[in-house]
Amino acid sequence: MRIDVLTIFPRLFETVFSWGVISRAIEREIIFFRAIDIRDFTEDRHRTTDDYPFGGGSGLVMKAEPILKAVESLSDEGTKPYVIYASPQGKAFDNNKAQELSRLESIAFICGRYEGIDERVMNVVDEELSVGDFVLSGGEVPAMLMIEAISRFVPGVVGDMESVINDSFFSELLDHPHYTRPRELNGMKVPDELLSGNHEMIEIYRRIESLKRTMERRPDVFLKHDFDLTDKKALLALFKELKRDAE
Ligand code: SAM
Numbered sequence: 001m002r003i004d005v006l007t008i009f010p011r012l013f014e015t016v017f018s019w020g021v022i023s024r025a026i027e028r029e030i031i032f033f034r035a036i037d038i039r040d041f042t043e044d045r046h047r048t049t050d051d052y053p054f055g056g057g058s059g060l061v062m063k064a065e066p067i068l069k070a071v072e073s074l075s076d077e078g079t080k081p082y083v084i085y086a087s088p089q090g091k092a093f094d095n096n097k098a099q100e101l102s103r104l105e106s107i108a109f110i111c112g113r114y115e116g117i118d119e120r121v122m123n124v125v126d127e128e129l130s131v132g133d134f135v136l137s138g139g140e141v142p143a144m145l146m147i148e149a150i151s152r153f154v155p156g157v158v159g160d161m162e163s164v165i166n167d168s169f170f171s172e173l174l175d176h177p178h179y180t181r182p183r184e185l186n187g188m189k190v191p192d193e194l195l196s197g198n199h200e201m202i203e204i205y206r207r208i209e210s211l212k213r214t215m216e217r218r219p220d221v222f223l224k225h226d227f228d229l230t231d232k233k234a235l236l237a238l239f240k241e242l243k244r245d246a247e
Contacts (some may be wrong), residue, residue, distance in 0.1 A: 001154050002032045002106040004081060006070045007142050008049050008062075008113060010035035012140045022148060025157040033147075038062075041069040050114055064118035067110060071124045074108055080108040083126045086139030086146070087116070090128030093146055095169035097129065101146075102153035110145070111139030172225045174213045176206040207234035208241075 005013060013035040017023055025031040039047040042065075050060040074081050082104050091097075101107060110125065112119065122128075131142040151157045158164050168175040179190045193205035207230050214222040227235070 001028070001104070001151075002034075002079070003101070003106040003147055003151075004033075004074055004100045004106075005035045005111060005140075005147075006038050006067060006108060007035055007111040007138075007140055007143075009111075009138070009140055010037045013144065016144050022151060025151055025154070028156070030154060030156045031151055036070055036073075038066045038070055041066040041073070049115065053115065059115035061115050062112055062117040064120045067117060067121050068124060071108065071110070071121075074106075079106045081108040083108050083124055084146070085112070085117070085121070085125045085128045086108045086131070086137050086142040087128040088130050088133070089114065090130040093131050093142075093149075095149070097230060098146070098149040101150045107150070109139065109143040111143050113138045128242060146239050150181065169221070171210075173210040174218060174221070176209040176213070190192045203230060204234050204237055207231060208238050211235060211238065 004071065007013075013033075017026065017033060022031070026033050026095075040048050042048055048063065049066050050062050053059065053061045056206065071083060082101070084101075084107060086109055129146065130143075131145050152164050152167075155161070164170065166175065174175065179194060183190050191205065193201050196202065211222070211234055212230065214225070225231070
């Protein structure tokens with residue numbers, strides 16, 4: 001998969017993508033990543049990428065021409081990328097969107113700065129995506145965040161695909177709690193079920209914990225969940241547990 005980011009701060013990506021899962025995916029050529037400097041597509045001496053807004057008002061606006069030229073240069077290379085503008089006004093980015101985008105051959109992110117980008121760039125944008133209902137100073141951190149989430153779904157990026165499948169939201173539930181050694185720490189014990197060696201008991205225990213967490217923390221997600229047989233068994237066990245506690 002090819003991922004390009006159009007930014008005026010390409011070096012921001014050097015550190016973040018030099019570590020962990022992403023850096024290994026780049027090294028192993030599963031992901032082809034480039035941070036492209038929008039300034040390379042300017043034509044003036046000062047490499048200007050912003051200007052004052054028509055109509056007045058505060059702040060600067062990113063100029064359309066360098067961004068349009070940068071996008072055009074990507075199409076000239078062969079495959080036309082799916083162009084995403086990181087924007088607080090976009091549709092909410094989530095796990096389903098990450099999985100959907102991971103199936104594409106080539107995607108490109110445009111990172112805005114200042115008041116945003118000249119509206120005419122929207123003619124080459126396929127989708128605007130927001131990482132939350134808050135405003136950041138630039139699209140670089142949102143792009144990094146989306147790239148991390150998308151690449152986890154690209155086969156081969158995460159060594160064990162099962163861990164992706166078990167993550168929060170994949171099954172529309174939050175992930176269960178995790179423990180590792182030691183078995184006891186300052187009087188805090190690992191739940192007996194996880195030490196039982198009984199796989200069915202472990203599966204039910206984990207599902208109960210996922211259901212409980214989702215109910216408590218994200219009732220909106222819980223209400224949309226499609227309950228399977230393991231969920232039903234887990235809910236039954238949970239009701240029994242609650243009844244026992246009440247008695
Ligand atoms: N004036 C814009 C508005 O109110 O919608 C905000 C511009 S913001 C200061 C500068 C850039 O940061 C945006 O062009 C966008 O690329 C990025 N950005 C800020 N918040 C974001 C968010 N929640 N999701 C995605 N991108 C965001």
